[in-house]
Amino acid sequence: MQAEKRVEHEYIHSLVESVKYGDREAFMGITRLYQRKVFLLAYSYFYNKEDALDIVQETFLRFYQKAHMFKKGKNFQNWLLQIAKNICIDYYRKHHSKGNEWGRKENIEDVHLPSHNQGHSHSSSDLREIISRCLEKLSERQRMIFVMKHYNQLQYNEIAQILNIASGTVKSLHFKAVRNLRTLMSPYMGRIG
Amino acid sequence: MKDCKKIGKNMVAFLYGELGESEKDRLVSHIESCAACRNELEQLKKIYKGAEVLNEDIERAMATIDWESLPARIADAVVKKEIPMDRKSRRTGFWQVLFQPGFRPVYAGILLGVVLGSLVTFLIFRSQPFQSPENGRIIVPKGFYDMMELEMARRGTIDYLDKSEYLLLDFVQSSPERSAEYWRSDLASQRARDLLSKKTYIDQQLDKLQLAKAKAICDQIELLFFELMQTSEQLSAEELRKIQNLVEERQLLLKIKLVKKELEKSEV
Numbered sequence: 001m002q003a004e005k006r007v008e009h010e011y012i013h014s015l016v017e018s019v020k021y022g023d024r025e026a027f028m029g030i031t032r033l034y035q036r037k038v039f040l041l042a043y044s045y046f047y048n049k050e051d052a053l054d055i056v057q058e059t060f061l062r063f064y065q066k067a068h069m070f071k072k073g074k075n076f077q078n079w080l081l082q083i084a085k086n087i088c089i090d091y092y093r094k095h096h097s098k099g100n101e102w103g104r105k106e107n108i109e110d111v112h113l114p115s116h117n118q119g120h121s122h123s124s125s126d127l128r129e130i131i132s133r134c135l136e137k138l139s140e141r142q143r144m145i146f147v148m149k150h151y152n153q154l155q156y157n158e159i160a161q162i163l164n165i166a167s168g169t170v171k172s173l174h175f176k177a178v179r180n181l182r183t184l185m186s187p188y189m190g191r192i193g
Numbered sequence: 194m195k196d197c198k199k200i201g202k203n204m205v206a207f208l209y210g211e212l213g214e215s216e217k218d219r220l221v222s223h224i225e226s227c228a229a230c231r232n233e234l235e236q237l238k239k240i241y242k243g244a245e246v247l248n249e250d251i252e253r254a255m256a257t258i259d260w261e262s263l264p265a266r267i268a269d270a271v272v273k274k275e276i277p278m279d280r281k282s283r284r285t286g287f288w289q290v291l292f293q294p295g296f297r298p299v300y301a302g303i304l305l306g307v308v309l310g311s312l313v314t315f316l317i318f319r320s321q322p323f324q325s326p327e328n329g330r331i332i333v334p335k336g337f338y339d340m341m342e343l344e345m346a347r348r349g350t351i352d353y354l355d356k357s358e359y360l361l362l363d364f365v366q367s368s369p370e371r372s373a374e375y376w377r378s379d380l381a382s383q384r385a386r387d388l389l390s391k392k393t394y395i396d397q398q399l400d401k402l403q404l405a406k407a408k409a410i411c412d413q414i415e416l417l418f419f420e421l422m423q424t425s426e427q428l429s430a431e432e433l434r435k436i437q438n439l440v441e442e443r444q445l446l447l448k449i450k451l452v453k454k455e456l457e458k459s460e461v
Contacts, residue, residue, distance in 0.1 A: 027264075031268070044251060049257070049258075061271060065276050130243070150244055
């Protein structure tokens with residue numbers, strides 16, 4: 001297992017080295033390996049296929065540009081996801097948010113979900129709407145951590161590397177994100193069940 | 194209540210299957226007995242399951258993408274947009290700026306300055322070797338010794354006056370019979386002798402410096418103690434009472450207090 005990982009690691013490093021010299025095939029190889037992971041991060045952040053595809057393209061373009069800055073011995077996936085995360089945040093601020101600040105919290109009353117008939121179980125599209133809206137109400141950092149943990153299934157230490165913060169902070173922010181989601185979703189709990 | 198708080202902190206880790214066996218068992222057994230925590234966990238489970246709904250979305254969206262052709266499309270975009278490669282990392286860029294050929298005359302000038310400066314310093318110190326001060330000699334500012342002496346005299350005098358004051362108070366306030374007895378005892382003679390020897394020590398300083406008032410009063414005290422020590426054995430109670438009255442008439446204690454205050458104020 002360890003040996004397999006090392007081989008994989010060396011293979012990726014050799015591809016990155018080739019990309020530095022403008023090797024198209026190597027660039028496509030890297031893209032092929034990581035495009036799904038970047039898409040997953042972007043899609044779970046925006047819930048929009050077109051936005052996510054834009055992020056994927058932008059991430060690999062940025063990788064091509066910055067390939068020389070990647071240092072040997074570093075985890076490539078974490079480095080690439082760090083680029084993707086930065087692009088996601090920039091993209092969100094540019095296209096979706098109006099003055100949304102890092103760490104802003106909003107009141108539960110501010111969640112405007114579509115009205116539904118009481119007593120009827122909700123369809124999965126309604127549930128999707130509720131969850132995506134509630135996730136959007138989390139602070140940028142909490143949302144990013146929740147998405148990375150829940151959808152990308154990254155470990156706390158991997159998220160810590162990507163966000164460049166302590167692993168303990170990631171853990172506590174993830175805990176807060178789940179708690180805040182619970183608070184935000186509590187008025188709709190009856191319908192979810 | 195304390196348990197609930199602890200369990201609450203572990204609930205998220207429990208949902209993600211990250212709890213150790215012992216903590217997991219503790220949580221499960223607590224949940225069985227605590228309705229509030231059970232309810233809390235149920236709600237968190239709903240959120241966890243609810244968030245899973247989005248996974249289906251993600252899978253559906255991913256299924257519609259042509260992953261095979263995407264890398265080629267992105268590679269084409271690199272060519273089309275003429276993305277330039279950052280060939281230099283920040284660090285190499287900095288070093289390259291630092292050592293670019295244009296800066297060479299500057300570095301040569303700095304090097305020449307250092308060499309010339311060292312040479313001149315060496316020549317100066319060779320012709321005038323650095324003289325170390327003589328062993329044990331400390332250079333102090335002018336007037337420092339005088340100031341030190343005055344301060345020592347002042348403190349010595351205050352101490353002398355303090356002790357004299359107590360001795361005089363004992364003398365004035367006790368009855369002539371007890372006073373005579375007291376002065377005959379070893380204790381009084383020891384205290385008076387101490388004070389007299391202290392006086393001979395501070396005498397030199399009082400003479401030298403301008404502490405005339407203090408000197409006058411110290412002289413009077415000295416004379417009084419000296420006489421008392423010498424003659425106390427022959428003195429009658431009547432004569433001692435007279436001396437006590439004399440001390441009171443001359444307001445010796447008041448004078449001591451005033452001089453002491455003056456000395457304390459004039460701290461150097």
